[in-house]
Amino acid sequence: MIAIVDYGAGNLRSVANAVSSLGYEARVTGHPDDVVSATGIILPGVGAAADTMRSLEKAGMSEAIRQVIWERKPFFAICVGMQVLFDE
Numbered sequence: 001m002i003a004i005v006d007y008g009a010g011n012l013r014s015v016a017n018a019v020s021s022l023g024y025e026a027r028v029t030g031h032p033d034d035v036v037s038a039t040g041i042i043l044p045g046v047g048a049a050a051d052t053m054r055s056l057e058k059a060g061m062s063e064a065i066r067q068v069i070w071e072r073k074p075f076f077a078i079c080v081g082m083q084v085l086f087d088e
Helices: 012-021 032-037 049-058 061-070
Strands: 002-005 026-029 040-043 075-077
Touching: 002 012, 002 032, 012 026, 026 032, 032 061, 040 061, 049 061, 061 075
Parallel strands: 002 026, 002 040, 040 075
Antiparallel strands: none
């Protein structure tokens, strides 16, 4: 299952439809456990990096994202999703 991180913003349905059209199971989720158990993760992005980080932290997603990256699971970040991976 490919987890598409839902932090309250982003082009979630477009990303889910694209993944599904390639023949993969896509799940839009706001639950960290789903992200950790996924075989691949997509962090779509629309908006400002600071707002996105606040939403990810509030949802408990920051630690889940760190964990899957540390585990070297396939991870794809789009636009502001990529920006929030940087320190500065």
